[in-house]
């Protein structure tokens with residue numbers, strides 16, 4: 001045992017637990033549960049082929065547990081074998097049609113199979129029924145909405161608002177995505193409002209003044225861009241010295257300068 | 269529903285006898301009546317507190333008190349500044365075994381004693397005053413802060429108890445601020461083997477009961493907590509037990525999730541990440557939040573905690589495991605560039621502590637001990653030293669550079685698991701049981717020292733180091749009010765701005781733009797009354813017959 005664990009130490013305790021499970025299997029080779037358990041360990045260790053082999057072995061030995069279907073689907077999903085993944089998650093959902101984690105995985109599989117309508121339908125159920133959604137879920141949902149129809153910013157923005165409603169109005173990852181969508185949808189006034197939201201909401205806003213200036217240049221409002229660049233400059237000047245010396249702020253100062261000079265060149 | 273009927277019942281029970289009230293035809297009432305100890309004092313003794321109280325999500329003005337009872341009952345917290353007079357009350361009529369009461373409207377930096385109970389009376393108290401809340405100081409306050417750091421503690425055995433007792437001995441005997449622990453920072457794997465509720469009871473509540481009653485506990489998610497917790501739905505024991513700020517209630521920026529969040533304490537900004545379940549991708553939701561959050565803080569110190577270590581050659585290997593590599597390569601460049609000072613990780617069951625580092629994102633064998641100015645990975649003339657004040661000297665964080673951070677992998681608060689323990693970036697690597705204490709205090713010259721000590725299970729202090737920020741680094745002008753550019757005079761008392769226009773120029777137009785770039789005031793005069801303008805930053809565009817330029821002012 002000692003000689004076995006020594007070279008494995010570098011890979012952490014997971015490798016050791018796999019080795020232990022292998023010994024358990026050799027002592028009780030007809031136990032389908034043990035293969036399932038070792039498969040879980042392999043999966044955690046990202047040895048997906050070994051994981052799948054163990055799951056299938058467990059299944060062939062008569063393990064018909066629904067959790068096994070889920071794991072098989074997940075491993076197929078992780079190895080991009082989406083058809084096989086779909087088959088297994090469908091089997092799972094036949095046993096438990098209400099399981100939201102499985103519904104979510106199914107929607108993700110549909111997404112990768114480019115069955116966007118089905119994906120959207122499934123994910124909508126997940127979003128509306130999951131007790132505690134996360135910002136990541138809302139963003140994924142928006143992504144599916146736009147995959148299904150790349151002009152449907154209205155629905156994507158509605159989903160963002162739903163997320164803000166559920167998770168708190170200032171949830172940053174959703175507010176950032178909202179800005180992207182407003183810009184992509186060409187809703188310039190709303191996009192500017194969104195920049196102002198960040199400027200007003202946050203205690204340090206030098207980055208936001210600059211980003212807003214850049215956008216104002218893009219939408220051909222050079223004078224407003226010029227004012228926003230001035231704001232950015234003043235905001236940087238008002239920072240404590242230690243922040244002024246940080247890489248991102250030094251970089252920002254250079255970006256402000258270069259945008260300012262390109263604006264001046266446009267004028268003359 | 270329950271809330272309503274309970275309220276009614278209480279009102280009735282003061283008029284009718286208990287047996288009469290139970291006949292009132294209301295939904296849920298009979299259930300409630302059985303556990304209502306109001307008119308049956310013997311019932312109150314039958315309700316027992318089986319978990320807590322423990323403190324969560326502390327801010328300068330609020331805290332959440334949580335506890336569990338064996339029988340469902342109401343939640344009442346009595347509190348006050350004097351132990352003899354707990355005159356204030358926060359309560360919920362909801363009948364439950366899982367109690368969660370938020371106290372708000374508290375004063376910053378203030379000690380409140382408290383007890384917990386139900387409507388019938390007190391269920392848990394400390395007559396000697398060992399149950400209290402000390403509210404957080406206002407963000408930005410410079411004062412002594414002590415945090416107890418526990419990584420991978422949850423074995424529920426004597427190793428864990430010995431490590432705990434060594435810290436209790438340390439803090440009781442501390443020459444300064446003895447007995448004071450401002451917070452507990454758990455680095456994940458708080459309860460083996462899979463963070464179930466029962467395992468949490470044994471490894472967290474039963475072990476740290478005394479401390480949890482007087483010190484706010486914060487945590488990040490470990491892989492063993494993750495086995496029974498589902499970050500995708502924020503459900504399971506980990507998310508049930510802990511209550512973390514999702515909407516920036518304790519400072520920072522709203523993450524919208526308890527999986528990762530931040531908080532301010534005194535002049536320290538803490539960033540808590542989920543390195544286990546959540547996507548660690550650059551541009552992912554957690555990354556975007558972290559970047560926005562760290563670029564929004566004005567705090568003097570930035571500390572981050574997450575479970576999977578950036579550098580380790582212990583029972584895990586940061587050269588081969590994906591989560592560790594991803595946190596290092598994806599998060600650390602951005603966090604270092606924005607001034608992170610201290611990184612606390614667990615997972616490997618050992619104590620490994622780095623030199624004063626910057627920019628080391630490769631494998632252990634690519635570590636270059638030279639200073640960053642020479643292409644290496646350490647910062648300052650003694651960055652490759654031991655960081656001890658009485659030896660190679662404290663690491664120095666100058667205000668001319670954001671670089672320099674110490675990484676600690678401290679996951680031996682419950683067990684040790686060995687390993688090669690030879691990561692080149694580590695100044696110290698020990699296969700010993702222990703926990704860490706972080707203390708931030710005055711350096712006696714107007715600056716501050718952040719010192720971390722590794723306290724062994726046998727009370728020995730086997731490692732320590734200090735990061736110093738001089739007075740000049742800390743001495744900051746937090747109040748931007750009244751700042752202005754050179755070309756104008758501002759008389760705040762008279763609300764007057766006077767432009768200093770070139771003698772040869774003739775002033776034509778003056779325009780004031782507010783903080784969102786909106787034109788809010790026009791003038792043609794050199795002296796302008798700004799009494800009607802709201803406080804904030806303004807850019808002033810000045811146009812003369814010769815030129816156009818801008819000035820700026822922050823109106824008080």
Ligand SMILES: [Fe+2]
Nearest residue numbers: 457490491615
């Ligand atoms: Fe761990």
